[in-house]
Structure formats: structure tokens, C-alpha cells
Amino acid sequence: DKIICISENTKKDLINYYKLSPELIQVVHLGVSFNKDYIEIDNFLPEKPYILFVGNRSRYKNFKNFILAYIKSKKLKSDFDVVCFGGNSFTLDEINLFKEFGISQKIKKISGNDLELNYVYKKARCFVFPSLYEGFGLPLLESMNMDCPVICSDTSCFPEVTKNSAAMFNPNDIENIIAYIKTLK
Numbered sequence: 001d002k003i004i005c006i007s008e009n010t011k012k013d014l015i016n017y018y019k020l021s022p023e024l025i026q027v028v029h030l031g032v033s034f035n036k037d038y039i040e041i042d043n044f045l046p047e048k049p050y051i052l053f054v055g056n057r058s059r060y061k062n063f064k065n066f067i068l069a070y071i072k073s074k075k076l077k078s079d080f081d082v083v084c085f086g087g088n089s090f091t092l093d094e095i096n097l098f099k100e101f102g103i104s105q106k107i108k109k110i111s112g113n114d115l116e117l118n119y120v121y122k123k124a125r126c127f128v129f130p131s132l133y134e135g136f137g138l139p140l141l142e143s144m145n146m147d148c149p150v151i152c153s154d155t156s157c158f159p160e161v162t163k164n165s166a167a168m169f170n171p172n173d174i175e176n177i178i179a180y181i182k183t184l185k
Contacts, residue, residue, distance in 0.1 A: 002026050006136045009157035029161075032141045038119035044110050045123060046081040051181065052124035052148070054117070054139045056087045057094070062130040062153070062171050064097075069177035071101045076181060084109045085120050121146035125184055129153065130171045137161050151180050 003025045005011050011025045051070070057063035063084075070076050082103075084090075090098075090109055098104040110120070121127060127143035129152035140161050143150050150166035152158050158168065169180040 004028050006030050007157040008160050010135045030136045030138060032138060032145055034145060036118065036146060037115055038122055039115040040119055041112065041116050045083065046108055048081045049079065049125040050081040050083045052120060052127045053082065053084045054086055054127065057084065060132045062132050065171060065174060065177060066128055066130040067097065069174045069181065071103060072174060073178045073182065077103065077106065080125060081106045081108065083120060085117055086111055118146050121148040124148050126151050128181065130177065132171055
């Protein structure tokens with residue numbers, strides 16, 4: 001009788017790709033727990049302020065453009081480390097990129113449970129989500145729940161999910177990514 005989808009952006013895609021009637025589709029947004037509990041894991045985090053990236057880093061997640069922006073900005077490299085929470089181990093290409101630009105010691109990969117992730121959000125200077133496309137983007141809500149500033153792509157569902165609560169950049173423009181992350185104080 002109805003198709004339920006997770007965002008207006010996904011609804012738009014269903015209409016466009018499957019030629020469905022808009023009346024057939026109902027949007028029901030995803031949510032996250034408002035639990036602000038956390039487990040401290042300071043011994044796994046850098047002493048220096050850090051920029052947080054959460055989850056898978058492959059393909060459309062656009063991790064490479066984020067790292068290229070970080071590499072290109074002397075200010076970002078001098079003021080912040082990068083913490084990647086979750087996702088797979090760094091790939092050989094990622095490791096080689098870090099080595100090539102001398103940032104291996106500034107990039108840290110950790111994993112943990114939801115309470116540990118809450119702490120990582122809480123301690124981060126900001127959360128960066130450079131993805132080229134998402135159906136919803138739960139990490140945006142997780143970050144905002146822990147009062148962690150969000151800097152994300154201006155694409156797909158991100159404006160809908162963040163409701164103007166995030167700084168947004170063009171994920172294909174390295175200079176634009178740098179400009180928005182550099183607004184950190």
C-alpha cells in the first residue's frame with residue numbers, strides 16, 4: 001500500500017529512478033538514541049585536538065578528498081590530528097598516501113562500541129562527513145547528539161538531516177573543504 005523511505009532525498013530518488021507516484025511514498029526519518037552516556041577512552045585518543053571521521057572510508061564516502069584537504073592545509077596539519085572511528089583497517093593506498101605526505105603519525109584508526117563512540121564525538125573538535133551521497137547519514141545525528149560540531153557535504157540528504165545545524169562544503173572542491181574546516185577555532 002505504501003513505500004516507506006528514510007528521507008525526502010530518497011523519496012526523490014525513488015520517484016526519479018522507479019517512476020513511482022509521490023503519493024505512494026511515505027518518509028519516516030531515522031533516529032538515534034538521545035543517550036549521552038559514554039566510556040572514556042583517552043588512552044586511545046591523540047593529545048592534540050582532532051577532527052573525527054566515522055565509518056567506512058571507501059568510494060562515495062570521499063575520505064580521500066578529506067585527507068587531501070588536510071594534507072594541503074598547513075593550518076589543519078599543525079592544529080589538528082585526524083581520528084577515524086570504525087570502518088575497516090587502513091588500505092595500502094591510504095597508508096601509502098599518509099606516508100607520502102608525512103602524516104602517518106597524525107592519523108589514528110580506532111574502533112569500539114557506541115558508548116566509546118559517544119566519547120570520541122564528545123572530545124572531537126568536529127566531525128567531518130565528506131560523503132558524496134547518503135540515503136540518510138546517521139553519524140550526523142550521533143555527532144549533534146553529543147554536541148560535536150558537524151562539517152559535511154552539501155549533497156544528497158545532508159541539508160534535510162542537519163536542518164542548517166552544520167557547516168556545509170562542496171565535497172568535490174578541496175579548497176572549499178579546507179575553507180570550512182579552517183573555520184574551527
